[in-house]
Amino acid sequence: MRILGIIASASAILMLTACSPQTTVSGIISDASMNTVTVSTADGETVTFGTMEADRSQCNGLPLGAPITVTYSGRIEDNFATAVKISTPAEYCLLIGDWILLTESTEMGISIRVEGEAASINMATLQYEGWSLDNGKLQLYGKSIGNGQTIDFIEEWVVDKIDEHNLYLRSEDGSMEQHFIKR
Numbered sequence: 001m002r003i004l005g006i007i008a009s010a011s012a013i014l015m016l017t018a019c020s021p022q023t024t025v026s027g028i029i030s031d032a033s034m035n036t037v038t039v040s041t042a043d044g045e046t047v048t049f050g051t052m053e054a055d056r057s058q059c060n061g062l063p064l065g066a067p068i069t070v071t072y073s074g075r076i077e078d079n080f081a082t083a084v085k086i087s088t089p090a091e092y093c094l095l096i097g098d099w100i101l102l103t104e105s106t107e108m109g110i111s112i113r114v115e116g117e118a119a120s121i122n123m124a125t126l127q128y129e130g131w132s133l134d135n136g137k138l139q140l141y142g143k144s145i146g147n148g149q150t151i152d153f154i155e156e157w158v159v160d161k162i163d164e165h166n167l168y169l170r171s172e173d174g175s176m177e178q179h180f181i182k183r
Contacts, residue, residue, distance in 0.1 A: 022084060026069045029088075032062040037086065039068055047076055049083040058087035065115035066092050092133050094162050099180035109180055110140065118142070121183075126153075133159070138169065 025047060031038035038048045049070050062068070071085040098121060100109040108122040118128040118140060129142040140155040157169035157178075167180040 022071050022073045024069060024071045026067070029062055029064055029066050029068050032064065037062055037068065037070070037083070039070055046079060048080050049086075050080070051083050051086060054083035055085040058085070060088050060090040061093035061096075062086075062088065063093055063096050063114045089133075091136070091159060091162055094164060095131075095133060095138070095159075095167070098183040099167050100183045101178060101180050107183075109183075137172075 025039055025041060027039040027041040027045075029037060030040040030046060031048075035050060035052050036048050037051055038046060040046050049072060054070075066088050069087045070083050072081045072083050074081060095112050096114060098109065098111045100107045100121065106122055108120075110128050111119040111121055112131055113119065116130050116132060118131045120126055120128045120142070125144060125146045127143045127145060128140055131141070132139045136159050138157045138159050140157070142153060144151045144153050156172060158172055160168040160170050160177075162168070165182050167182070168177070169180070170177045
């Protein structure tokens with residue numbers, strides 16, 4: 001009889017755990033380790049999630065500054081909760097790296113870095129400083145230096161295709177296309 005009571009109690013606990021509502025939090029990755037990810041939300045909250053048992057099938061990496069959606073069950077206590085599922089956009093994570101536009105004379109391009117930072121590769125007069133990605137549109141910004149003046153610029157590109165080796169960009173009106181390879 002006692003064994004039946006223990007089994008019934010364990011079953012009740014499992015059912016409560018399985019039925020606990022799941023909540024989703026979206027934000028930007030502000031820190032990541034092997035077993036945790038810290039998310040900064042739009043309303044200024046910062047929450048760390050345990051990731052050991054999370055479904056990562058839609059997680060394409062955890063680079064700092066990347067958008068992330070975390071589904072968790074239970075409550076956030078002391079700014080910590082256990083993630084059930086983690087997802088990050090593949091396109092965003094694939095963009096991070098050095099992208100080279102091959103020309104006849106030299107390698108030049110852009111280094112797209114975590115946390116929205118960017119840098120020029122072998123381009124003294126075009127200094128990239130940052131980037132963002134929104135709905136398939138890549139925005140690059142920085143300073144154009146030449147003829148004794150410095151001018152702020154913003155370039156907007158549509159990401160036509162990206163994989164681990166190639167990046168195809170085109171202007172929104174289709175008048176310009178660029179093919180970069182990952183270095």
